Amino acid sequence: MKIESKIGKSRYSDRDIYKFITDFNNFRNLIPEDQVSEWVSSTEQCSFRIDPVGKTGFKLAEKEPFKLVKISSIDESKYDFTIWVQLLKTEADDTRIKITIQPLINAMLLPFVKAPLKQFADRLIDGIEQFNFSSEAD
Numbered sequence: 001m002k003i004e005s006k007i008g009k010s011r012y013s014d015r016d017i018y019k020f021i022t023d024f025n026n027f028r029n030l031i032p033e034d035q036v037s038e039w040v041s042s043t044e045q046c047s048f049r050i051d052p053v054g055k056t057g058f059k060l061a062e063k064e065p066f067k068l069v070k071i072s073s074i075d076e077s078k079y080d081f082t083i084w085v086q087l088l089k090t091e092a093d094d095t096r097i098k099i100t101i102q103p104l105i106n107a108m109l110l111p112f113v114k115a116p117l118k119q120f121a122d123r124l125i126d127g128i129e130q131f132n133f134s135s136e137a138d
Contacts (some may be wrong), residue, residue, distance in 0.1 A: 001009070001102070001103070001110055001114070002100050002103075002125060003013035003100070003101045003102075003103070003114060003117045003118050003121060004100050004118075004121070005097065005098055005099040005118070005121035005124070005125045006122050006125055007095070007096055007097070007098050007125075008096065008097040008098070008126075008128055008129045009094065009095070009096055010094075010095045010096075010097060010123035010128055010129055010133075011093050012068070012093060012095060012133040013089065013093055013095060014066040014087045014089040015066050015089070015091065016035045016133040016134070017095055017128065017133060018048075018065060018066045018067075018069065018087060020131075021069050021128075022043075022044040022060065022063055022069055023043050024041045024043060024044065024045055024058060024059075024105045025042065025043060025046075025111070026038055027041065027046055027058070027121055028041065028058055029044050029127075029131065030048075030124055030128065030131065031124075032069075032126075033046070034128045035050055035051075036048045036049070036050055037049045037050075037051075037058040038055070040125060042058060044060050045057060045059035045060070046058050047074060047076065047077075050114070051082070053078075053079070054056035054075070054078050055076065056073065056077040056078065056079060056083065057073065057076065057077055058071045058072070058073065059071065059072055059074050059075065060072075061121060062115070064091065066087060066089070067082065067086065067087055067088075068085070068086055069084070069085040069087075069122070070082065070085075071084075071085070072082055076104040078127070079103065079104075079105060080103075080104040080105070081101060081102060081103045081104060081105075082101075082102045082104070083099060083100070083101050083102075084099070084100040085097065085098075085099050086098045086099075086100070086104065092131075095130050097125060097129075097138070098125075099124055099125060101115055101117050101120070101121055103117060107120070
């Protein structure tokens with residue numbers, strides 16, 4: 001089963017967003033502080049605790065410049081999942097964003113995780129839509 005976010009819209013270029021999301025040090029700016037603790041990150045991966053789920057994390061699995069970032073769970077994670085972040089440039093400063101999450105868990109657990117994962121994906125889209133990528137420029 002794949003869980004898809006709403007389609008987001010950013011006033012920043014696909015290049016700006018891609019550069020940002022391919023560095024996990026930046027993800028801390030997108031995840032609500034009240035939901036995450038024990039944050040540790042590098043360019044290629046991050047780990048954190050999110051209650052009641054426990055410790056989990058992300059690592060870069062695949063990148064297609066300015067179009068796609070594929071993220072997978074880290075080996076130490078209790079849960080196995082894949083996340084795709086798709087970017088579509090519609091104009092110079094108009095990028096559409098979609099997040100797809102594929103949890104690789106027991107089918108009996110899917111009804112319990114579907115709504116929280118959809119909410120998580122939509123909150124990430126909200127964070128990307130509102131984020132000022134120009135303040136992150138080198």
